[in-house]
Amino acid sequence: MFCIIAFIVLSIIGIFNVSYRELAKEAYECVFRRITFRPCNTGFKEKMQAKLVGKLLTKSVAAARFLNKHFELLAWLLFITTVASIFWTGKGLFNFYMYGSCNGLNKSGFCALDPKGENNKVSQTGGSCGTGEGDESKVTLKGVDLSLFPSQKTDSKDEVVLIGCYSCDYTRKAYPLVKQLISENKVNYTFAHYPVKEETLYLLPIGYCAYKQDPDKFWQLNDKLFASEKSDIAKKEFVDTILKDIGYDVEAINSCSTSPETNSAVVDRRIQLEKTSVYGTPLVFINGKGLVGPKPYRVYERILKGWRFW
Amino acid sequence: MNTHRQDFPLLRDCKVVYFDNACQTLRPKQVIEAINEYYQDYPACGGRSMHHLAAKVTHKCEEARSIISTFLHAKRKEEIVFTRNTTEGINLVAHSLGLKAGDIVIISDKEHNSNLIPWQVLRDKIGIEYKIIYSKEDNTFDLEAYKQALNNRVKLVSLGFTSNLDGVTIPANEIITLAHKAGALVLLDGAQAVPHRKIDVQDLDVDFLAFSGHKMLGPSGTGVLYGKYSLLTKLDPFMVGGDTVASSTYETHEFLPPPEKFEAGLQDYAGIIGLGAAVNYLNTIGFEFIEQQEQMLNKYITTELKTISGLKIIGPSDPKERGGICSFYIPGKDHHQIALMLDETSKIMIRSGQHCVHSWFYAHQIPGSVRASVYFYNTMNEAEVFIRELKKVVSIL
């Protein structure tokens, strides 16, 4: 049994350290009974035990005695620890690949593959940007009336929803990826502005009115807002020129945006968005699965395509 | 300070404590240089070719033969046959002596496999018999039992001169005299004897003596079979081919006289020349010093080992009777573990296991032993380190 444990442990260490490969090979041979316990040859376990205990003996007699006495048990503990760490490493790698975070979907704990946690950063709904600490398991589209929001419909069953904030870095990071996703795949796409910062609150009614006036041009407006400087889009005059450039009737939009009807429409939409339990932007739903924070493109694509991705 | 240590590269800066001399000794620089010289300056065939390099090889090999012949006090250098090791020497005699079904070979209960398996094979192949002389209580040779065993069917007495198991040396003179009286020949396995004491083959009147070069400062895979010339001429070579014949036709061949007829194929020239250098070196050291040094170290080691509770020394308790060998075991403590740990903690090289004398260990129901074997270049300091570390290891096992 010890051979098997040693073989697994040594093989793993051997990946990184050449000097352990020979021992791993010996353990392998031992496993397959090529090393028999002939009297002229000591067994692999005895050899390893003597080596380790001997090493320790130069440091501490008591520790060496302890190791020698409980060698089998300690070997088992080491084995279990190793297996557990392999499992967690594997899980971490899997999660990072699948969700862009070692810890699983939308989990923001430390991840060696994404040490700064970029894939989980969100602009918190409280207003400041940072690592989202909301309850990612609660984000949902259940009961949310998506028909109220700007959308591009196709005959596909796949659905991508982006809830983002024009002036937030992380939504800006996710936006081109979502665009790439919807251009490369036939999907129904819905966009909702969720202003986590005061300065883009005014874009809610403007967006509502612009979409009402010309839904096609709305997507150009979206692109431009995300492409412009954050400080610029905080200024109404700047946004007016964008609207004008696209060909919108700026006057009409301005008067629409201050109307009570628009006001109540904006509130309605906000109520719908709150139902998603959004705690930070960007929040991307792909076929109902919520992803908080800007994920690597492969994560979006994999979730959209499901098994077809492999 | 033991000045000879400077000649041994491994010992110069005390990198290891080498106590596995019964397996192989270390080599002094003189031997290494002799080997290098062959490969660098005259790496040619001996005996066959006519050019001057070949002549030099032949000359150097014959010189080595002469050195060894003088070392053993042989009558003539042609009594020295080069082999690869003791095992080959014993096999040569076993297979060339012309033993027949019913012939008896006497051996002891402590023989190395090299002096047991050949007789088992001949028993199975041609029906010889072998008789085992069991040692006395203290593992020394039982001369009385031996006398009882001798009879006219005994054709050969084949005994380990000094045992690698416990270092005990047999009373060879008496054994040989008795054997000759009974009409038997005597082959001595000198692997552990020739490196450690002065041997005079004429004085002993031994018929054959096999030993290994690597246990006496020589290169690995070198050995010698000494045989009385008159006997060697009667022996059929057991390995034949190139260099063993004076000439051949498609139908016939004419063997060369000894020793060539036993040295089939191209020889290990570098090894033979190195062995010559090793014997030269041993001559300068002298057996008086070698024995004195071994006894001093073994006395200290034995005295200290006796203080370890439960430890049992194999063989007589008096170290004087065990040369440079101290073989011991501690019931319940694994001999391999002890050896491995000593290597790990202080680079102490000792042998553990059954030392290729499985038969004795099985018969005595002892799993194995740890064997420390010293040589003249070992020091008291090393012996002290060995004892100190051994006590530490034993205390935790």
Ligand SMILES: Cc1ncc(COP(=O)(O)O)c(C=O)c1O
């Ligand atoms: C007493 C004895 N005989 C024979 C041998 C075999 O020697 P070799 O392996 O050199 O043939 C040894 C080696 O340890 C030995 O100690």
